[in-house]
Structures are given as C-alpha cells and as structure tokens.
Amino acid sequence: MAYDLTGKNVAFLLTDGYEDSELTAPWQAVTSAGATAVLVSPAGGSVTGKNGHTQSVDQPVSESSAERFDALVLPGGVVNADHLRMDAAAVAFTRDFFSQHKPVGVICHGAWILIEADVVRDRELTSYPSLRTDLVNAGAEWVDEEVVVDAGLVSSRTPDDLSAFCDKLVEEIDEGEHEGQTA
Numbered sequence: 001m002a003y004d005l006t007g008k009n010v011a012f013l014l015t016d017g018y019e020d021s022e023l024t025a026p027w028q029a030v031t032s033a034g035a036t037a038v039l040v041s042p043a044g045g046s047v048t049g050k051n052g053h054t055q056s057v058d059q060p061v062s063e064s065s066a067e068r069f070d071a072l073v074l075p076g077g078v079v080n081a082d083h084l085r086m087d088a089a090a091v092a093f094t095r096d097f098f099s100q101h102k103p104v105g106v107i108c109h110g111a112w113i114l115i116e117a118d119v120v121r122d123r124e125l126t127s128y129p130s131l132r133t134d135l136v137n138a139g140a141e142w143v144d145e146e147v148v149v150d151a152g153l154v155s156s157r158t159p160d161d162l163s164a165f166c167d168k169l170v171e172e173i174d175e176g177e178h179e180g181q182t183a
Contacts, residue, residue: 003174006034008070010173013040013061013090013113017079020049021159022107026073029166030173035071040064042087050077062089066096071173076108076128085116095119101177105154105169107161111135124148125155152177 010030014023027037041047041057048054066072072094074084084090095117097104106114111127112134114120121139125148132142147156147164154172156165 003033003170005173008035008173010035010037010071011040011069012073014075014080015041015043015083016047017077018049018075019077019108020051020053022075025162026166026169029170033170042090061093064093066100071103072097074106074110076110078109081109081112085112091116103152103172107156107165108158124150126157128157
C-alpha cells in the first residue's frame with residue numbers, strides 16, 4: 001500500500017556517532033512518501049555517523065518543539081544514543097511526542113532516550129538485545145522481533161530490520177496521532 005505523507009514534518013533526533021543507515025534509510029522512506037524530514041540535534045552545524053555519513057543539522061533541539069512535527073525518528077548508534085539520553089532538551093523533546101500522542105520510530109540503541117524520558121512503562125517494544133534489561137527494568141515488555149508497533153511507537157532491533165521498520169514507520173505516520181499512547 002502506498003502512503004502519502006505530503007504536508008507532514010518528521011523530526012530526526014540524533015548527534016554524532018549515530019548508525020548511518022538508521023538515519024539514511026528512514027529519511028529516504030519518509031521523504032519518498034512526501035514528508036519533510038528535519039534533522040534536530042544538540043550538536044551544531046553537522047553530525048557525523050559512525051561510518052562517516054555527514055548531514056547538516058536543521059534545528060537545535062533546544063529551539064525545537066514537538067508541536068511543529070507530526071512524528072519523531074530516533075536512530076541508534078551507541079555513542080549517539082548515550083549522548084542524547086544525557087541531554088535534557090533532547091529528553092524533553094522526545095517526551096513531548098508521547099504527551100502529544102504522535103508517532104515515534106526508534107531503532108537499535110535509540111531506545112535509551114525513551115527510558116530516560118520515562119515513556120516505556122507498560123509498552124511492548126524491541127531494541128538492540130543489550131538494551132533488554134534496561135527496558136525491562138524501566139517497565140517495558142521487551143520482545144525479540146524485527147519490528148514492533150505499540151500505539152504509534154515503532155521499534156526495531158538493528159539495521160538488518162530497516163526494511164520492516166521503514167514500512168511500519170511510514171504507515172504509522174500516515175495514520176497520525178494515537179490516543180492510546182501515553183507519556
């Protein structure tokens with residue numbers, strides 16, 4: 001099924017050390033469906049992935065508001081995810097998407113910021129396997145599946161799952177707000 005995301009704005013929250021393909025594949029998926037992708041970051045200028053992909057930052061996270069966006073994507077990468085979860089503005093920005101019942105896509109180590117934002121309790125999701133204990137301790141039900149959707153939260157494990165992740169991400173953004181999603 002083809003989805004039309006024309007007029008939708010999708011925030012990609014990341015910083016240096018992200019997993020390159022976990023930015024580029026979802027970015028391509030949402031823009032190919034008509035959405036406008038915006039790179040939001042605590043870093044200024046540009047960000048560089050762990051494999052060398054460099055991309056310009058469109059907005060500092062400190063000046064960004066979830067109200068301006070229709071969805072959020074959180075790429076993984078250990079360094080990226082670890083730095084984001086320690087950035088108060090990034091955590092608040094992420095939490096606001098859940099408060100506003102907007103779709104959120106997260107892959108690999110990106111789920112660390114969800115724990116810090118306290119939005120995983122009673123949610124089913126997946127991640128890179130090493131985050132399982134962290135997520136369970138934060139109240140999530142962790143499952144080992146290529147893609148999991150729980151009331152607008154789309155999660156996947158690794159770059160190997162990107163095809164399924166991108167398909168479900170675009171579908172959830174097309175569907176829009178999810179009343180069952182809580183912060």
